[in-house]
Amino acid sequence: MEILVRLLALLVVLLVGTGLRASGILDAGRTDKLNAVAYYVALPALIFVSTYDQAIGELLSLALVGGLLLVLFTTAGLAWVVHRNQETSGRQSVAIVQSYHSNLGYLGLPLVAATFADHVTAIASVILGVVTLVQVPLTILVLSTVNGADAELAEEIRGLAANPVLLSLIAGLAIGSIGVTFPGAVVLGLDAVGSLALPLALLCVGASLEIDLPSVDYGATGSVVALKIVAMPVLAWIVFSALAVDTATFVASVVMLGTPTAVSTYVFAAELEGDEEFASLNVFATTLVSIVTLFVLITLIT
Template sequence: MDVVSNLVYLLVVLCVGFLARYVGLLNETRADRLTQFAFYVALPALVFTSTASQSLGDVLEPRLVLGFWTVLLAAAAVGWVVHRRRSSPSVRSVAVVQSYHCNLGFLGLPIVAATFGDVATAKASLLLGIGALTQVPLTIAVLVFVNNTDADLRDELGGLFTNPVLAALCVGLFFSALGVSVPGAVWTGLDAVAQLALPVALVVVGASLSLDETSVDLSTVGSVVALKMLVMPAIALATFSLLSADVSTTRAGVLMLAMPTAVSTFIYATELGGDANLASANVFATTVASVGTILVVLQFVG
Protein backbone atom coordinates (compact mmCIF):
# COMPACT_ATOMS: atom_id res chain seq x y z
CA MET A 1 0.00 0.00 0.00
CA ASP A 2 1.16 3.55 -0.66
CA VAL A 3 1.34 6.24 2.01
CA VAL A 4 -2.19 7.59 1.55
CA SER A 5 -3.71 4.11 1.43
CA ASN A 6 -1.89 3.16 4.64
CA LEU A 7 -3.22 6.22 6.45
CA VAL A 8 -6.77 5.71 5.21
CA TYR A 9 -6.50 2.09 6.37
CA LEU A 10 -5.20 3.27 9.76
CA LEU A 11 -8.10 5.68 10.19
CA VAL A 12 -10.74 3.18 9.08
CA VAL A 13 -9.55 0.39 11.40
CA LEU A 14 -9.19 2.81 14.32
CA CYS A 15 -12.79 3.86 13.71
CA VAL A 16 -13.89 0.23 13.53
CA GLY A 17 -12.37 -0.41 16.95
CA PHE A 18 -13.87 2.78 18.41
CA LEU A 19 -17.35 2.04 17.03
CA ALA A 20 -17.20 -1.63 18.04
CA ARG A 21 -16.55 -0.56 21.63
CA TYR A 22 -19.17 2.21 21.44
CA VAL A 23 -22.00 -0.09 20.27
CA GLY A 24 -21.02 -2.85 22.67
CA LEU A 25 -19.78 -5.36 20.11
CA LEU A 26 -16.30 -5.17 21.62
CA ASN A 27 -17.03 -5.27 25.34
CA GLU A 28 -14.38 -5.06 28.04
CA THR A 29 -13.77 -8.81 28.14
CA ARG A 30 -13.39 -9.13 24.37
CA ALA A 31 -11.21 -6.03 24.20
CA ASP A 32 -8.93 -7.47 26.90
CA ARG A 33 -8.62 -10.75 25.01
CA LEU A 34 -7.80 -8.92 21.79
CA THR A 35 -5.20 -6.83 23.62
CA GLN A 36 -3.64 -9.99 25.06
CA PHE A 37 -3.51 -11.57 21.59
CA ALA A 38 -1.80 -8.49 20.19
CA PHE A 39 0.67 -8.14 23.06
CA TYR A 40 1.49 -11.80 23.69
CA VAL A 41 1.18 -13.27 20.19
CA ALA A 42 1.00 -10.92 17.17
CA LEU A 43 3.58 -8.30 18.21
CA PRO A 44 6.15 -10.87 19.42
CA ALA A 45 5.72 -12.77 16.14
CA LEU A 46 6.34 -9.57 14.18
CA VAL A 47 9.39 -8.69 16.29
CA PHE A 48 10.88 -12.17 15.91
CA THR A 49 10.32 -12.55 12.16
CA SER A 50 11.61 -9.04 11.43
CA THR A 51 14.84 -9.45 13.40
CA ALA A 52 15.63 -13.11 12.76
CA SER A 53 15.47 -12.56 9.00
CA GLN A 54 18.06 -9.76 8.98
CA SER A 55 21.81 -9.54 9.41
CA LEU A 56 22.70 -8.60 12.98
CA GLY A 57 25.01 -5.89 11.67
CA ASP A 58 22.12 -4.27 9.80
CA VAL A 59 19.91 -4.20 12.88
CA LEU A 60 22.37 -3.11 15.58
CA GLU A 61 23.01 0.41 14.29
CA PRO A 62 24.53 2.62 17.05
CA ARG A 63 23.13 5.80 15.52
CA LEU A 64 19.63 4.34 15.78
CA VAL A 65 19.90 3.91 19.55
CA LEU A 66 21.81 7.17 20.10
CA GLY A 67 19.27 9.09 18.04
CA PHE A 68 16.34 7.52 19.86
CA TRP A 69 17.72 8.34 23.31
CA THR A 70 18.66 11.87 22.24
CA VAL A 71 15.18 12.63 20.91
CA LEU A 72 13.40 11.03 23.86
CA LEU A 73 15.37 13.02 26.44
CA ALA A 74 15.17 16.24 24.43
CA ALA A 75 11.38 15.92 24.10
CA ALA A 76 11.07 15.17 27.83
CA ALA A 77 13.17 18.27 28.62
CA VAL A 78 11.05 20.46 26.34
CA GLY A 79 7.88 19.05 27.90
CA TRP A 80 9.20 19.84 31.36
CA VAL A 81 10.07 23.44 30.42
CA VAL A 82 6.69 24.05 28.77
CA HIS A 83 4.58 22.47 31.51
CA ARG A 84 6.62 23.24 34.64
CA ARG A 85 4.31 26.11 35.64
CA ARG A 86 1.16 23.98 35.75
CA SER A 87 -0.18 24.52 39.27
CA SER A 88 -1.41 20.99 39.84
CA PRO A 89 1.24 18.24 40.11
CA SER A 90 -1.23 15.70 38.72
CA VAL A 91 -1.72 17.82 35.59
CA ARG A 92 1.95 18.75 35.26
CA SER A 93 3.17 15.16 35.50
CA VAL A 94 0.72 13.87 32.89
CA ALA A 95 1.43 16.73 30.50
CA VAL A 96 5.19 16.14 30.69
CA VAL A 97 4.95 12.36 30.29
CA GLN A 98 2.53 12.48 27.38
CA SER A 99 4.69 15.00 25.54
CA TYR A 100 7.32 12.31 24.89
CA HIS A 101 5.93 8.81 25.58
CA CYS A 102 5.30 7.13 22.20
CA ASN A 103 2.98 4.29 21.26
CA LEU A 104 5.84 2.19 19.85
CA GLY A 105 4.19 -1.22 20.06
CA PHE A 106 0.56 -1.02 19.07
CA LEU A 107 1.05 1.66 16.41
CA GLY A 108 4.74 2.36 15.71
CA LEU A 109 6.11 -1.07 14.82
CA PRO A 110 3.08 -2.28 12.82
CA ILE A 111 2.95 0.97 10.82
CA VAL A 112 6.68 0.82 10.03
CA ALA A 113 6.22 -2.82 8.95
CA ALA A 114 3.33 -1.93 6.66
CA THR A 115 5.14 1.06 5.17
CA PHE A 116 8.89 0.48 4.89
CA GLY A 117 9.66 -3.23 4.68
CA ASP A 118 12.06 -5.65 6.34
CA VAL A 119 15.20 -3.73 7.35
CA ALA A 120 13.33 -0.72 8.77
CA THR A 121 10.96 -3.09 10.58
CA ALA A 122 13.87 -4.94 12.21
CA LYS A 123 15.29 -1.61 13.39
CA ALA A 124 11.86 -0.53 14.65
CA SER A 125 11.67 -3.83 16.59
CA LEU A 126 14.97 -2.96 18.25
CA LEU A 127 13.60 0.48 19.15
CA LEU A 128 10.50 -1.14 20.62
CA GLY A 129 12.72 -3.09 22.99
CA ILE A 130 14.94 -0.08 23.77
CA GLY A 131 11.82 2.02 24.26
CA ALA A 132 10.32 -0.44 26.75
CA LEU A 133 13.53 -0.28 28.77
CA THR A 134 13.74 3.53 28.54
CA GLN A 135 10.29 5.10 28.26
CA VAL A 136 8.58 3.11 30.99
CA PRO A 137 11.16 3.76 33.76
CA LEU A 138 11.35 7.44 32.78
CA THR A 139 7.56 7.80 32.82
CA ILE A 140 7.21 6.06 36.18
CA ALA A 141 10.01 8.20 37.62
CA VAL A 142 8.41 11.46 36.45
CA LEU A 143 4.97 10.54 37.81
CA VAL A 144 6.35 9.36 41.16
CA PHE A 145 8.66 12.39 41.54
CA VAL A 146 6.17 15.10 40.53
CA ASN A 147 3.20 13.61 42.39
CA ASN A 148 5.29 12.52 45.38
CA THR A 149 3.60 9.14 45.10
CA ASP A 150 4.38 6.35 47.51
CA ALA A 151 5.00 3.54 45.02
CA ASP A 152 7.13 0.41 44.96
CA LEU A 153 9.29 0.96 41.90
CA ARG A 154 10.29 -2.69 41.84
CA ASP A 155 6.66 -3.73 41.43
CA GLU A 156 6.03 -1.05 38.80
CA LEU A 157 9.09 -2.06 36.77
CA GLY A 158 8.75 -5.79 37.34
CA GLY A 159 6.64 -6.27 34.24
CA LEU A 160 9.58 -5.31 32.04
CA PHE A 161 11.30 -8.61 32.79
CA THR A 162 8.29 -10.65 31.66
CA ASN A 163 7.59 -8.56 28.57
CA PRO A 164 6.99 -10.99 25.64
CA VAL A 165 8.13 -8.41 23.10
CA LEU A 166 11.53 -8.14 24.78
CA ALA A 167 11.79 -11.92 24.89
CA ALA A 168 10.94 -12.16 21.17
CA LEU A 169 13.52 -9.47 20.38
CA CYS A 170 16.26 -11.33 22.25
CA VAL A 171 15.41 -14.62 20.53
CA GLY A 172 15.24 -12.92 17.14
CA LEU A 173 18.64 -11.26 17.61
CA PHE A 174 20.07 -14.60 18.78
CA PHE A 175 18.82 -16.34 15.63
CA SER A 176 20.20 -13.47 13.54
CA ALA A 177 23.62 -13.60 15.20
CA LEU A 178 23.99 -17.35 14.77
CA GLY A 179 22.35 -17.54 11.36
CA VAL A 180 19.84 -20.09 12.63
CA SER A 181 17.12 -20.88 10.11
CA VAL A 182 13.50 -21.54 11.04
CA PRO A 183 11.67 -24.46 9.37
CA GLY A 184 9.56 -23.23 6.47
CA ALA A 185 6.19 -24.29 7.88
CA VAL A 186 6.93 -22.65 11.23
CA TRP A 187 8.12 -19.46 9.54
CA THR A 188 5.00 -19.31 7.38
CA GLY A 189 2.81 -19.63 10.46
CA LEU A 190 4.74 -16.96 12.37
CA ASP A 191 4.63 -14.62 9.39
CA ALA A 192 0.86 -15.09 9.08
CA VAL A 193 0.40 -14.21 12.74
CA ALA A 194 2.75 -11.22 12.37
CA GLN A 195 0.58 -9.87 9.56
CA LEU A 196 -2.26 -9.58 12.07
CA ALA A 197 -0.28 -7.20 14.28
CA LEU A 198 -1.35 -3.98 12.56
CA PRO A 199 -5.12 -4.59 12.18
CA VAL A 200 -5.47 -6.11 15.65
CA ALA A 201 -3.41 -3.37 17.29
CA LEU A 202 -5.40 -0.66 15.51
CA VAL A 203 -8.69 -2.17 16.66
CA VAL A 204 -7.36 -2.37 20.23
CA VAL A 205 -6.20 1.26 20.19
CA GLY A 206 -9.47 2.40 18.63
CA ALA A 207 -11.46 0.53 21.27
CA SER A 208 -9.39 2.13 24.03
CA LEU A 209 -10.09 5.69 22.89
CA SER A 210 -12.52 7.59 25.05
CA LEU A 211 -13.13 11.23 25.87
CA ASP A 212 -14.57 11.87 29.31
CA GLU A 213 -17.29 14.47 29.28
CA THR A 214 -15.72 16.09 32.34
CA SER A 215 -14.10 19.33 31.27
CA VAL A 216 -10.36 19.35 30.63
CA ASP A 217 -7.97 22.22 30.13
CA LEU A 218 -7.95 22.53 26.35
CA SER A 219 -4.80 24.63 26.39
CA THR A 220 -2.93 21.81 28.13
CA VAL A 221 -4.28 19.23 25.68
CA GLY A 222 -3.33 21.49 22.78
CA SER A 223 0.21 21.98 24.05
CA VAL A 224 0.66 18.22 24.54
CA VAL A 225 -0.58 17.55 21.00
CA ALA A 226 1.75 20.21 19.60
CA LEU A 227 4.79 18.91 21.49
CA LYS A 228 4.14 15.21 20.89
CA MET A 229 2.91 15.31 17.29
CA LEU A 230 4.86 18.27 15.85
CA VAL A 231 7.88 19.19 17.98
CA MET A 232 9.05 15.66 18.78
CA PRO A 233 9.00 14.43 15.14
CA ALA A 234 10.85 17.62 14.12
CA ILE A 235 13.52 16.94 16.76
CA ALA A 236 13.75 13.35 15.51
CA LEU A 237 14.19 14.38 11.89
CA ALA A 238 16.86 16.93 12.81
CA THR A 239 18.67 14.47 15.08
CA PHE A 240 18.90 11.62 12.59
CA SER A 241 19.92 14.07 9.87
CA LEU A 242 22.74 15.43 12.06
CA LEU A 243 23.84 11.87 12.79
CA SER A 244 23.99 11.19 9.02
CA ALA A 245 21.92 8.06 9.58
CA ASP A 246 21.12 5.84 6.61
CA VAL A 247 17.66 5.75 5.07
CA SER A 248 16.28 2.74 6.96
CA THR A 249 17.57 4.07 10.29
CA THR A 250 16.02 7.49 9.68
CA ARG A 251 12.73 5.98 8.59
CA ALA A 252 12.47 3.64 11.56
CA GLY A 253 13.66 6.22 14.09
CA VAL A 254 11.60 9.19 12.95
CA LEU A 255 8.37 7.28 12.33
CA MET A 256 8.51 5.43 15.65
CA LEU A 257 9.12 8.71 17.51
CA ALA A 258 6.28 10.39 15.60
CA MET A 259 3.67 8.06 17.11
CA PRO A 260 0.95 9.44 19.42
CA THR A 261 1.21 9.08 23.16
CA ALA A 262 0.75 5.53 24.38
CA VAL A 263 -2.47 4.25 25.93
CA SER A 264 -0.35 2.84 28.76
CA THR A 265 0.34 6.38 29.99
CA PHE A 266 -3.30 6.58 31.06
CA ILE A 267 -2.82 3.46 33.18
CA TYR A 268 0.39 4.76 34.75
CA ALA A 269 -1.23 8.14 35.42
CA THR A 270 -4.20 6.49 37.12
CA GLU A 271 -1.96 4.35 39.34
CA LEU A 272 0.64 7.01 40.19
CA GLY A 273 -1.37 10.12 41.03
CA GLY A 274 -1.72 11.71 37.61
CA ASP A 275 -4.83 13.40 36.22
CA ALA A 276 -6.58 10.43 34.59
CA ASN A 277 -9.11 12.59 32.76
CA LEU A 278 -6.38 14.68 31.15
CA ALA A 279 -4.40 11.55 30.31
CA SER A 280 -7.41 10.04 28.53
CA ALA A 281 -8.03 13.27 26.60
CA ASN A 282 -4.40 13.46 25.51
CA VAL A 283 -4.38 9.86 24.27
CA PHE A 284 -7.52 10.54 22.28
CA ALA A 285 -6.32 13.87 20.87
CA THR A 286 -2.81 12.74 19.89
CA THR A 287 -4.10 9.54 18.29
CA VAL A 288 -6.65 11.41 16.18
CA ALA A 289 -4.06 14.07 15.27
CA SER A 290 -1.56 11.37 14.28
CA VAL A 291 -3.57 10.46 11.20
CA GLY A 292 -2.61 13.82 9.72
CA THR A 293 0.82 14.31 11.26
CA ILE A 294 2.08 10.87 10.21
CA LEU A 295 1.24 11.79 6.61
CA VAL A 296 3.43 14.89 6.98
CA VAL A 297 6.26 12.88 8.53
CA LEU A 298 6.14 10.32 5.74
CA GLN A 299 6.58 13.09 3.19
CA PHE A 300 10.01 13.77 4.73
CA VAL A 301 11.20 10.19 5.30
CA GLY A 302 9.20 8.20 2.75
Protein backbone atom coordinates in the same frame (compact mmCIF):
# COMPACT_ATOMS: atom_id res chain seq x y z
CA MET B 1 -2.09 8.46 -2.35
CA GLU B 2 -1.45 4.86 -1.25
CA ILE B 3 0.00 6.07 2.06
CA LEU B 4 -2.98 8.33 2.68
CA VAL B 5 -5.43 5.50 1.96
CA ARG B 6 -3.52 3.24 4.33
CA LEU B 7 -3.54 5.79 7.14
CA LEU B 8 -7.22 6.56 6.61
CA ALA B 9 -7.87 2.83 6.87
CA LEU B 10 -6.09 2.88 10.23
CA LEU B 11 -8.37 5.70 11.35
CA VAL B 12 -11.43 3.70 10.26
CA VAL B 13 -10.32 0.66 12.28
CA LEU B 14 -9.63 2.91 15.27
CA LEU B 15 -13.10 4.42 15.06
CA VAL B 16 -14.63 0.96 14.62
CA GLY B 17 -13.05 0.01 17.96
CA THR B 18 -14.60 3.09 19.55
CA GLY B 19 -17.97 2.24 18.02
CA LEU B 20 -17.80 -1.37 19.22
CA ARG B 21 -17.10 -0.11 22.75
CA ALA B 22 -19.98 2.35 22.60
CA SER B 23 -22.35 -0.40 21.42
CA GLY B 24 -21.22 -2.73 24.21
CA ILE B 25 -19.76 -5.35 21.88
CA LEU B 26 -16.19 -4.62 22.99
CA ASP B 27 -16.75 -4.38 26.73
CA ALA B 28 -13.85 -4.24 29.18
CA GLY B 29 -13.50 -8.03 29.37
CA ARG B 30 -13.45 -8.59 25.61
CA THR B 31 -11.09 -5.67 25.09
CA ASP B 32 -8.68 -7.16 27.63
CA LYS B 33 -8.73 -10.49 25.81
CA LEU B 34 -8.19 -8.85 22.43
CA ASN B 35 -5.41 -6.78 23.93
CA ALA B 36 -3.75 -9.94 25.28
CA VAL B 37 -3.81 -11.57 21.82
CA ALA B 38 -2.24 -8.47 20.27
CA TYR B 39 0.40 -8.03 22.98
CA TYR B 40 1.37 -11.62 23.73
CA VAL B 41 0.90 -13.23 20.30
CA ALA B 42 0.65 -10.94 17.26
CA LEU B 43 3.22 -8.29 18.19
CA PRO B 44 5.93 -10.77 19.33
CA ALA B 45 5.39 -12.74 16.10
CA LEU B 46 5.87 -9.57 14.05
CA ILE B 47 9.05 -8.68 15.93
CA PHE B 48 10.52 -12.18 15.64
CA VAL B 49 9.83 -12.46 11.91
CA SER B 50 11.39 -9.01 11.39
CA THR B 51 14.65 -9.86 13.15
CA TYR B 52 15.29 -13.63 13.04
CA ASP B 53 17.36 -13.50 9.83
CA GLN B 54 19.48 -10.43 10.63
CA ALA B 55 22.54 -10.15 12.85
CA ILE B 56 22.42 -7.68 15.71
CA GLY B 57 25.48 -5.87 14.36
CA GLU B 58 23.53 -4.95 11.23
CA LEU B 59 20.73 -3.33 13.22
CA LEU B 60 22.12 -1.88 16.44
CA SER B 61 24.65 0.94 16.45
CA LEU B 62 25.99 3.52 18.88
CA ALA B 63 24.56 6.28 16.68
CA LEU B 64 21.10 4.72 16.84
CA VAL B 65 21.09 4.31 20.63
CA GLY B 66 22.66 7.71 21.24
CA GLY B 67 20.23 9.45 18.89
CA LEU B 68 17.21 7.79 20.45
CA LEU B 69 18.26 8.74 23.97
CA LEU B 70 19.03 12.31 22.92
CA VAL B 71 15.61 12.77 21.31
CA LEU B 72 13.77 11.10 24.18
CA PHE B 73 15.40 13.04 27.00
CA THR B 74 15.39 16.36 25.11
CA THR B 75 11.65 16.02 24.46
CA ALA B 76 11.07 15.08 28.11
CA GLY B 77 13.06 18.16 29.19
CA LEU B 78 11.05 20.43 26.90
CA ALA B 79 7.85 18.89 28.24
CA TRP B 80 8.93 19.60 31.81
CA VAL B 81 9.46 23.29 30.94
CA VAL B 82 6.28 23.68 28.86
CA HIS B 83 4.00 21.99 31.38
CA ARG B 84 5.54 23.34 34.61
CA ASN B 85 2.55 25.64 35.29
CA GLN B 86 -0.28 23.14 34.94
CA GLU B 87 -3.02 23.68 37.52
CA THR B 88 -2.56 20.36 39.34
CA SER B 89 0.31 17.93 39.84
CA GLY B 90 -1.82 15.13 38.41
CA ARG B 91 -2.31 17.03 35.17
CA GLN B 92 1.29 18.25 35.04
CA SER B 93 2.74 14.76 35.40
CA VAL B 94 0.45 13.32 32.73
CA ALA B 95 1.20 16.16 30.32
CA ILE B 96 4.94 15.60 30.72
CA VAL B 97 4.96 11.84 30.16
CA GLN B 98 2.44 11.95 27.32
CA SER B 99 4.63 14.44 25.47
CA TYR B 100 7.42 11.87 24.98
CA HIS B 101 6.01 8.36 25.67
CA SER B 102 5.46 6.91 22.19
CA ASN B 103 3.08 4.22 20.97
CA LEU B 104 5.92 2.21 19.43
CA GLY B 105 4.48 -1.28 19.78
CA TYR B 106 0.80 -0.95 18.99
CA LEU B 107 1.12 1.60 16.19
CA GLY B 108 4.74 2.37 15.30
CA LEU B 109 6.18 -1.05 14.50
CA PRO B 110 3.07 -2.44 12.73
CA LEU B 111 2.83 0.76 10.65
CA VAL B 112 6.49 0.55 9.65
CA ALA B 113 6.06 -3.14 8.77
CA ALA B 114 3.08 -2.33 6.57
CA THR B 115 4.81 0.58 4.82
CA PHE B 116 8.54 -0.07 4.47
CA ALA B 117 11.01 -2.82 3.60
CA ASP B 118 11.95 -5.67 5.95
CA HIS B 119 15.28 -4.11 6.99
CA VAL B 120 13.52 -0.91 8.12
CA THR B 121 11.07 -3.03 10.12
CA ALA B 122 13.95 -4.90 11.77
CA ILE B 123 15.56 -1.64 12.88
CA ALA B 124 12.16 -0.41 14.10
CA SER B 125 11.96 -3.55 16.26
CA VAL B 126 15.30 -2.65 17.84
CA ILE B 127 14.08 0.91 18.40
CA LEU B 128 11.02 -0.49 20.14
CA GLY B 129 13.22 -2.48 22.50
CA VAL B 130 15.70 0.28 23.28
CA VAL B 131 13.13 3.02 23.86
CA THR B 132 10.82 0.78 25.89
CA LEU B 133 13.65 0.01 28.30
CA VAL B 134 14.05 3.75 28.91
CA GLN B 135 10.63 5.37 28.57
CA VAL B 136 8.73 2.99 30.87
CA PRO B 137 10.98 3.54 33.94
CA LEU B 138 11.17 7.26 33.12
CA THR B 139 7.38 7.57 32.98
CA ILE B 140 6.96 5.76 36.30
CA LEU B 141 9.64 7.98 37.86
CA VAL B 142 8.04 11.22 36.61
CA LEU B 143 4.51 10.28 37.68
CA SER B 144 5.54 9.06 41.12
CA THR B 145 7.85 12.05 41.76
CA VAL B 146 5.46 14.80 40.65
CA ASN B 147 2.40 13.21 42.29
CA GLY B 148 4.14 11.94 45.41
CA ALA B 149 2.72 8.49 44.68
CA ASP B 150 4.25 5.20 45.76
CA ALA B 151 5.68 3.22 42.86
CA GLU B 152 7.57 -0.03 42.93
CA LEU B 153 10.05 1.03 40.26
CA ALA B 154 12.27 -1.97 40.82
CA GLU B 155 9.30 -4.28 40.39
CA GLU B 156 8.31 -2.58 37.13
CA ILE B 157 11.88 -2.90 35.84
CA ARG B 158 11.91 -6.59 36.76
CA GLY B 159 8.66 -6.92 34.87
CA LEU B 160 10.41 -5.74 31.72
CA ALA B 161 12.53 -8.89 31.88
CA ALA B 162 9.39 -10.92 31.17
CA ASN B 163 8.02 -8.51 28.57
CA PRO B 164 6.97 -10.57 25.50
CA VAL B 165 7.99 -7.76 23.16
CA LEU B 166 11.52 -7.63 24.53
CA LEU B 167 11.81 -11.42 24.76
CA SER B 168 10.81 -11.87 21.11
CA LEU B 169 13.28 -9.16 20.10
CA ILE B 170 16.12 -10.85 22.00
CA ALA B 171 15.19 -14.25 20.52
CA GLY B 172 15.05 -12.87 16.98
CA LEU B 173 18.36 -11.04 17.27
CA ALA B 174 20.07 -14.03 18.88
CA ILE B 175 18.91 -16.43 16.16
CA GLY B 176 19.79 -13.94 13.43
CA SER B 177 23.28 -13.49 14.85
CA ILE B 178 24.06 -17.21 14.99
CA GLY B 179 22.49 -17.91 11.61
CA VAL B 180 19.86 -20.53 12.48
CA THR B 181 17.59 -21.37 9.54
CA PHE B 182 13.84 -21.60 10.10
CA PRO B 183 11.44 -23.66 7.95
CA GLY B 184 9.56 -21.53 5.43
CA ALA B 185 6.18 -22.75 6.67
CA VAL B 186 6.97 -21.59 10.21
CA VAL B 187 8.05 -18.16 8.99
CA LEU B 188 4.92 -17.80 6.84
CA GLY B 189 2.73 -18.75 9.79
CA LEU B 190 4.40 -16.26 12.11
CA ASP B 191 4.23 -13.60 9.41
CA ALA B 192 0.47 -14.16 9.08
CA VAL B 193 0.03 -13.89 12.85
CA GLY B 194 2.21 -10.77 12.97
CA SER B 195 0.09 -9.09 10.29
CA LEU B 196 -2.78 -9.06 12.79
CA ALA B 197 -0.85 -6.83 15.20
CA LEU B 198 -1.92 -3.51 13.70
CA PRO B 199 -5.68 -4.10 13.27
CA LEU B 200 -5.98 -5.77 16.68
CA ALA B 201 -4.03 -2.99 18.36
CA LEU B 202 -6.10 -0.27 16.70
CA LEU B 203 -9.34 -1.93 17.80
CA CYS B 204 -8.02 -2.06 21.38
CA VAL B 205 -6.89 1.58 21.27
CA GLY B 206 -10.25 2.66 19.84
CA ALA B 207 -12.12 0.69 22.49
CA SER B 208 -10.13 2.40 25.25
CA LEU B 209 -10.65 5.97 24.07
CA GLU B 210 -13.11 8.14 25.96
CA ILE B 211 -13.64 11.87 25.73
CA ASP B 212 -15.74 14.36 27.67
CA LEU B 213 -15.85 17.47 25.47
CA PRO B 214 -17.14 19.96 28.08
CA SER B 215 -14.08 19.35 30.27
CA VAL B 216 -11.44 19.67 27.54
CA ASP B 217 -8.49 21.95 28.30
CA TYR B 218 -7.55 22.82 24.72
CA GLY B 219 -4.36 24.63 25.68
CA ALA B 220 -2.95 21.77 27.73
CA THR B 221 -3.95 19.08 25.25
CA GLY B 222 -2.75 21.18 22.33
CA SER B 223 0.69 21.51 23.91
CA VAL B 224 0.89 17.73 24.42
CA VAL B 225 -0.07 17.15 20.78
CA ALA B 226 2.45 19.73 19.57
CA LEU B 227 5.31 18.22 21.56
CA LYS B 228 4.53 14.56 20.91
CA ILE B 229 3.71 14.36 17.23
CA VAL B 230 5.30 17.56 15.89
CA ALA B 231 8.32 18.55 17.98
CA MET B 232 9.54 15.02 18.73
CA PRO B 233 9.70 13.76 15.12
CA VAL B 234 11.17 17.08 13.96
CA LEU B 235 13.86 16.73 16.62
CA ALA B 236 14.43 13.13 15.53
CA TRP B 237 14.82 14.29 11.93
CA ILE B 238 17.43 16.88 12.96
CA VAL B 239 19.36 14.54 15.27
CA PHE B 240 19.55 11.56 12.92
CA SER B 241 20.40 13.81 9.97
CA ALA B 242 23.30 15.22 11.99
CA LEU B 243 24.43 11.70 12.92
CA ALA B 244 24.47 10.78 9.20
CA VAL B 245 22.99 7.33 9.81
CA ASP B 246 21.96 5.07 6.93
CA THR B 247 18.58 5.59 5.26
CA ALA B 248 16.86 2.63 6.93
CA THR B 249 17.88 3.80 10.41
CA PHE B 250 16.80 7.36 9.65
CA VAL B 251 13.39 6.31 8.33
CA ALA B 252 12.68 3.88 11.18
CA SER B 253 13.74 6.37 13.86
CA VAL B 254 11.75 9.35 12.58
CA VAL B 255 8.55 7.38 11.96
CA MET B 256 8.72 5.46 15.25
CA LEU B 257 9.32 8.63 17.28
CA GLY B 258 6.55 10.39 15.37
CA THR B 259 3.87 8.04 16.71
CA PRO B 260 1.17 9.27 19.12
CA THR B 261 1.06 8.88 22.88
CA ALA B 262 0.96 5.28 24.10
CA VAL B 263 -2.28 3.99 25.61
CA SER B 264 -0.22 2.56 28.48
CA THR B 265 0.31 6.11 29.78
CA TYR B 266 -3.36 6.14 30.75
CA VAL B 267 -2.83 2.98 32.79
CA PHE B 268 0.25 4.41 34.50
CA ALA B 269 -1.63 7.64 35.25
CA ALA B 270 -4.48 5.70 36.85
CA GLU B 271 -2.05 3.75 39.04
CA LEU B 272 0.11 6.71 40.07
CA GLU B 273 -2.43 9.44 40.86
CA GLY B 274 -2.32 11.19 37.49
CA ASP B 275 -5.29 12.90 35.86
CA GLU B 276 -6.99 9.91 34.18
CA GLU B 277 -9.55 11.87 32.17
CA PHE B 278 -6.86 14.20 30.84
CA ALA B 279 -4.68 11.20 29.98
CA SER B 280 -7.48 9.53 28.01
CA LEU B 281 -8.16 12.74 26.10
CA ASN B 282 -4.51 13.15 25.13
CA VAL B 283 -4.26 9.59 23.84
CA PHE B 284 -7.32 10.24 21.68
CA ALA B 285 -6.10 13.63 20.43
CA THR B 286 -2.53 12.57 19.58
CA THR B 287 -3.77 9.40 17.88
CA LEU B 288 -6.30 11.28 15.78
CA VAL B 289 -3.96 14.10 14.72
CA SER B 290 -1.10 11.66 14.06
CA ILE B 291 -2.99 10.33 11.04
CA VAL B 292 -2.15 13.64 9.37
CA THR B 293 1.35 14.11 10.78
CA LEU B 294 2.43 10.53 10.01
CA PHE B 295 1.18 10.97 6.44
CA VAL B 296 3.31 14.12 6.13
CA LEU B 297 6.36 12.39 7.67
CA ILE B 298 6.13 9.28 5.53
CA THR B 299 5.51 11.34 2.39
CA LEU B 300 8.57 13.53 3.05
CA ILE B 301 10.76 10.52 3.82
CA THR B 302 9.76 8.51 0.79
